[in-house]
Amino acid sequence: MRRFLLRRTLWFALTLWAVITVSFFLMRSVRGGPFSSERSLHPAVEANLEARYHLDWPLWKQYLHYLGPLNLDEQGATWLGGSGEDLWGGVLTGELGPSFKYRDFTVNEIIAQSLPISLALGSVALLWAVLVGGSTGILSSLRPGGRLDLGLRLFATAGVALPNFVIAGALILLFGFQLELLPVAGWGSFSHLVLPGIALGAPFAAYISRLTRTGMLEALAQDHVRTARAKGLPEHLVLSRHTLRGALLPVVSYLGPAAAGILTGSLVIERIFAIPGTGSHFVNSALNRDYTLSMGVTILYTTLVYGLNFLVDLTYTLLDPRIRLEEA
């Protein structure tokens, strides 16, 4: 167990370092710098801007400053020639630097404002996906080949195939404009979460439904289920105690990718529903050449997804003791 944790952490550090390094050098290799535009700035202004963002430093110094953990600017450690007010800085200490476009904000501040929104949306979507996907999967496994099963499977296939923005469009037309039940855009109350949450979770609900159905069918065919039935256990106990746990294993292992997918999908959904989350900031930053912000979000989401996958692997061993982590 300890070896597993150690190895995972090591790989994580390596991955994160690779992501940071590659994106840093890509970002700095962009010709002209982030402030070049059609309207040329006064040279003094440009020099000032570059000095503020340390673009006048040699590249290796910029890189070390960005990576951390030592702060290399004038407030850094005294033995580096700074004033010693602020010793630490950079990504390793969790500071993602100033934003190039929103000049009064650091990337951390922007993320702190927007991440709770994205996480709320993501959790609603994931919860919805697991509840609906799981229950429809169980329902359709009870009578495989039946009418309910066929209908649900058709829905599930459609849900997997359709892009979430198409689903979002349909939902907006139906619930927003035809029935006028729910707000179609914006942020503030719980009702603003419903439509985007459904649209975001739909493909994952569909996939989870399929996984649950297959898992249930496989689990129901096991010998111990027959024994449980033979000794006269009521059906609901057979299902809840003897099959569900085994059937849900694939679903649990899918939760990692699903969470990653939901985070990604929220890029589009946040844009459609005008939700001020991290996803829409990320897309804007990519379009606006705000490289520090897009890099910061990339690093953040890599960490999040990696962490989620890690948690999923741990949960997996709790559900199925036969799986040993050393092999994973």
Added chain:
Amino acid sequence: MRPSWDFGLGPGRLEALWNESAEVRGESPGQLAWKHVKASRAMRACLLLLALVGLTSLFAPLLPLPSPMALALETEPRPPRLFGSGQAWSAADYWELNPLDEKLLALRAKLFGEWQTPAWMGTDAKGRDMLARIVWGSRTSILVALAATLCSLLVGVSYGATAGYFGGRVDNWMMRVVDVLYSIPFIFLVIFLISVLNEYRSELSRLGVGPMTVFYVVIGLVYWLTMARVVRGQVLALRESEFIQAARAQGASFARILGVHLIPNTLSVVIVYLTLTVPSVMLFEAFLSFLGLGVAPPKVSWGLLAAESIEAINPIHTFWWLVVWPAAAMGSTLLALNVLGDGLRDALDPRHGKSNR
């Protein structure tokens, strides 16, 4: 070569066995796949739909559709109408065509003259025919999907086959890398990469690399992971089998064993994952175009049409034909590809059902 000794089986018995074995025919993955497609009505329907989509997109310039590019600035989109004459068209309504498309367009002028269909699916806000835009948009979407899938195929198969062939420590490391890459949210990196590469448009196009090529390669490089895993599993199972040992004993090189003996034997699984990669790449293209990072106007793709359709949704008056048709085209194609892929996977992939990757 028939043995002369009858192995003590008695008269006629060897003859019978020999004839029986001569009648046993192996089935190539292609034949197996075809058999499964033929057996299921849903899969036949899907294949038919895909063939239709493929043919119309390939021969789009030949069809008597209005130009998907020429603007006719109007105040608002016009609803679909079945009858009425479309205006005359001219070759000046089309631009940036490749030589083959120009030939097709000339052929169309001979076949249909100046006639073109009325706006069966309505027109968009800039007066362009929706049906034409959907058909021409399918060309971009399909091209991106196929090219990117090909990229992922090349990388995934060679990576997976190498890992599987060497086995042991090499395999362990190579697959650990895949595991790590699996847990990175690639789309963020891809978007970041595309936004950086956009800065180099002029340099890249001087090198002969268009923005679309960048796009395929970047997508392709993301989608090879599953393919690598699947191929590696197959190769790992195959590499100890007798025919590989025989090839090795005869001194066949690594490249020959891999290319001639191992990879062809993984094809059935590769086909399955190809049919599943194509829709996910299409979805990804749509996703990027939707965000404004993929296909740029005047080119049109299904993702771009979907993006326009979302913009067209508003509380005052929604032009339903802008929303419904692109969604239907994309949805039905993706659905068909998924159904086909799933069906083939159930039929061809021996490992499926146990692990749900």
